[in-house]
Amino acid sequence: xxxxxxxxxxxxxxxxxxxxxxxxxxxxxxTVSWYQQALGQGPQFIFQYYEEEERQRGNFPDRFSxxxxxxxxxxxxxxxxxxxxxALYLCASSFVQVIGVPNEQFFGPGTRLTVL
Amino acid sequence: xxxxxxxxxxxxxxxxxxxxxxxxxxxxAIYNLQWFRQDPGKGLTSLLLIQSSQxxxxxxxxxxxLDKSSGxxxxxxxxxxxxxxxxxxxxxxSGAGSYQLTFGxxxxxxxxx
Numbered sequence: 001x002x003x004x005x006x007x008x009x010x011x012x013x014x015x016x017x018x019x020x021x022x023x024x025x026x027x028x029x030x031t032v033s034w035y036q037q038a039l040g041q042g043p044q045f046i047f048q049y050y051e052e053e054e055r056q057r058g059n060f061p062d063r064f065s066x067x068x069x070x071x072x073x074x075x076x077x078x079x080x081x082x083x084x085x086x087a088l089y090l091c092a093s094s095f096v097q098v099i100g101v102p103n104e105q106f107f108g109p110g111t112r113l114t115v116l
Numbered sequence: 117x118x119x120x121x122x123x124x125x126x127x128x129x130x131x132x133x134x135x136x137x138x139x140x141x142x143x144x145a146i147y148n149l150q151w152f153r154q155d156p157g158k159g160l161t162s163l164l165l166i167q168s169s170q171x172x173x174x175x176x177x178x179x180x181x182l183d184k185s186s187g188x189x190x191x192x193x194x195x196x197x198x199x200x201x202x203x204x205x206x207x208x209x210s211g212a213g214s215y216q217l218t219f220g221x222x223x224x225x226x227x228x229x
Binding site: 004006031033035040041042043044045048055056058088090092101102104105106107108109110112 | 120147148150152157158159160161162165205207209214215216217218219220221222
């Protein structure tokens with residue numbers, strides 16, 4: 001079992017550019033969540049995808065958008081990058097055992113985004 | 117709005133010591149609580165998940181307890197080793213229908229050989 005995988009590992013962009021990050025969930029998992037972790041802080045919830053739809057969203061602007069594919073993998077897109085978007089972006093996967101009941105989440109290694 | 121606080125922010129102990137990390141949350145109506153370990157620049161490794169109906173969970177040298185009424189959880193690490201050095205994060209699911217984890221800022225643990 002490969003666990004949760006993310007690509008790329010590192011990324012450097014300039015202000016105003018757009019970026020796409022990718023995530024493949026753990027085998028058997030159908031739900032993907034994205035988190036942003038600034039240096040020295042705990043991860044902050046961006047959104048969660050289930051059945052190819054955004055199920056819940058945190059307090060992030062519309063510049064942050066996502067997608068989930070039929071194979072359960074997911075993308076995070078960030079438009080009009082700001083310096084403050086520099087962070088470690090973490091993907092987590094889980095599976096729905098009972099609707100409405102959150103299950104244990106397993107995290108990937110993250111993508112380090114630097115905005116210059 | 118749920119807030120999670122972890123004390124202390126950093127801790128340094130000699131190898132072999134038993135230690136306790138603390139986590140508190142403002143809204144006691146949580147669903148589950150999860151403890152993670154994070155090595156520098158890396159992703160999160162799940163250590164223990166405590167469901168709201170449970171009071172504690174154990175895995176090897178780790179024991180986590182949960183007191184929902186007081187809004188507190190502790191992670192006990194027995195016989196610490198240098199390999200335990202990492203940042204430990206506590207996170208909660210807030211109530212039914214919420215799928216997001218709310219994290220504390222973590223406790224950075226250093227175990228000195």
